[in-house]
Amino acid sequence: MKPVNVLICALGGEGGGVLAEWLYSAAVRAGHAAQATSIPGVAQRTGATTYYVEVWPEPATSHPGRRPVFSLNPAPGAIDLLVSSELLETVRQVGNGMVSPDRTQVISSTTRMLTVAEKMQPTDGRADAAQLVATLQRHVKAAELLDLAQLAQQAGTAISAVLFGAIAASGALPFARSVYEETITASGKGVAASLRGFALAYDAVTQRRAQQAIVEAALQPAPAPDLRALGRARVASYQDEAYAQLYEQRLDRFSDPAIRAELARWLALWMAFDDIVRVAALKLVSTRQERVRREAKVGDDELLKLYDHFKPGVPEFAALLPHSLATRLQAWDRRRVAAGREPWALPLKVGTHTVLGTLALRFVAALKGQRRRGSRFALEQALIERWLDAVALGEAQDPALGLELAKCGRLIKGYGSTNERGKENLLHIIQHLAGRDAATVRAAREAALADDAGLALDQTLTAHGAPKRPLREQVVRWYRRRPDETIRA
Secondary structure, rough: OOOOOEEEOOOOOOOHHHHHHHHHHHHOOOEEEEEEEEEEEOEEEEOOEEEEEEEEEEEHHHHOOOOOOOOOOOOOOOOOEEEEOOOHHHHHHHHOOOOOOOOOOOEEEEEOOOOHEEEEEEEOOOOOOHHHHHHHHHOOEEEEEOOOOHHHHHOOOHHHHHHHHHHHHHHHHHHHHOHHHHHHHHOOOOHHHHHHHHHHHHHHHHHHHHHHHHHHHHHHHHHHHHHHHHHHHHHHHHHHHHHHHHHHHHHHHOHHHHHHHHHHHHHHHHHOOOOHHHHHHHHHHHHHHHHHHOOOOOOOOOOOOOOEEOOOOOHHOOOOOHHHHHHHHHOOOOOOOHHHOOEEEEEEEEEEOOHHHHHHHHHHHHHHHHHHHHHHHHHHHHHHHHHHHHHHHHHHHHHHHHHHHHHHHHHOOOOOHHHHHHHOOOOOOHHHHHHOHHHHHHHHHHHHHHHHOOOOHHHHHHHHHOOOOOOOOOOOOOOOOOOOOOOOO
């Protein structure tokens, strides 16, 4: 007879240690010998803390005078139950060889918390959830996959309580449900909420047939969204119906379905560029207040004070001004910078929970009409047309070339210097490579996405006989050293 080996993977603040202690306590309460150990992880979401629990499957009364010998660390391929609060962490343990297809049962949340590596990618670096699930299914004996974070939120408790309920319902350990619930009650902290989370997970996991249907549905490819309809709705909400009609007219210029589908996404994102009007509107969305209250765990009997910090500069104000006024304001700010001063900006702290703060944001959000009269709106539309003209010429020459030029729209992202750099890269590719073949444009686009500094793009440009991007002026600022300050080599 062998012990039941349980490996728990939890991120920081999710109560993994509490869960391991509960499992150990439940085993002792049920009269079984057990042992629990932990291996600390690292910060910044590059790994989880793992907890290892071994439980003897028979009560101690069945073998009087004999005590089992437990292991301190989990052994690859010798895990009976793998419990994880995050999908990628679950698959990470598969990669570590901890699971076995003829032995390991998995309880995992479908929730994703992006890793540092995923966030660092200039483009969409998220791991494909469907592929993660498929990998998991191939390497384990059985899997229970459910949205544990949603259940924890519904119960108003930590995810550890929900995981505890899922473990109890899995049948991996020979304990009655009452043993688990008594263990929670004996802990004495957040008992009511923990019991709610426990019950929700227990009931969810016991519905085996329903859970199997969820797993099978997760493995099926999701139907492709109607990007054109989504894009139209986005630009209509951003500006007005006339702007949405312009979006459709721009798409209708192209006959190739692949090019039109690719443009539908990137054109909508570019046409709905970020500015202070859009930021103010997003701050007022009702779901944002609900999300903040949820993330801050504000109770129904508690007040929430929410402050938003803004620091708009000359570019943000000039964007809403006519071209002549915007030019003068930007020239004034350039003179400031050339003189060694910081670019002008207006730091603001707005209490969104107050009437005055909400009215201020509503005033800014109501400036949609001013957008059309602003200098940035005209500039963005001109740049969009340059891009679309290049795509149209590429489509006429070779649909594959037109498609690659359409995909260059993903270079436009973010705001501020990131947005400006993306537009500069796109325009440079259009100007010098639009008449080349599709492979050349693809190589340049991928190089532009490879690093923010643009070194890879410059190398690709020169490799294909195109000039590097022009150098940008950088103001050198000199700072006076304090008399008491020393310089160390």
